Amino acid sequence: METAEPRLILVLSGKRKSGKDHVSGLIVERLGVEACRVLHLSGPLKQQYAQEHGLDLAGLLGAGEYKEWHRADMIRWGERRRERDPGFFCRAAVTEGGGAAPVWVVNDARRPSDLRWFRREYPGVPVRCVRVHASPRTRAGRGWVFVDGIDDAESECGLDDEGAEFDWTIRNDEADDRPMLGEQLQPVLSLAEEAAAGHRGDGHPLLMLSTDNLKYVKVNGK
DSSP states (O other): OOOOOOSEEEEEEEOTTSOHHHHHHHHHHHHOTTTEEEEOSHHHHHHHHHHHHTOOHHHHHSSSHHHHHHHHHHHHHHHHHHHHOTTHHHHHHHHHHOOSOSEEEEEEEOSHHHHHHHHHHOTTSOEEEEEEEOOHHHHHHTTOOOOTTTTTSHHHHTTTTOGGGOSEEEEOSOOTTSOOHHHHHHHHHHHHHHHHTTOOOSSOOOOOOOGGGOOOOOSSOO
């Protein structure tokens, strides 16, 4: 299946409960679903893992305890698959989520190999990396609890030392001395809007969202 190339690829990364889903959702709200596609690298992983192990896919895709029960083994299984084929889940995510949209948002990059894959496969497309950061205290307030073998694994730490790779770092905390999330996201949104400009030809403008509504996410951030 061939997929049209986008004009911009935004790659989001961050720890569990940092708010990646929230940030990607805000980008989609700003651009509209016709101009933006969200690609989940974890989706194909969970689907394949569920098929091979006879598990409930909906449970693995959810945010409940079912996923947490299987998370450690699923991570190990995914690492073995990546060792054989580093681009397996990236290709699957593009096949399932890519489409004729000018902006793609990859909302859960975990490793340097994820960044390299998109840059290698789409050499003519700008690939911009957005790191979503939240303090352990903030993440704990959203339900995060450190789990040995998960939070110190490559799936959580693989991009910790890739600071030079990030075009923007978004601090999704409640700290009073940090800019509101909307202000931090403005350069990202401006670039995405520029890439999406002219995509719609039906006379309707792109959906806009006031940055006054783009505050930090308090609960259930991914």
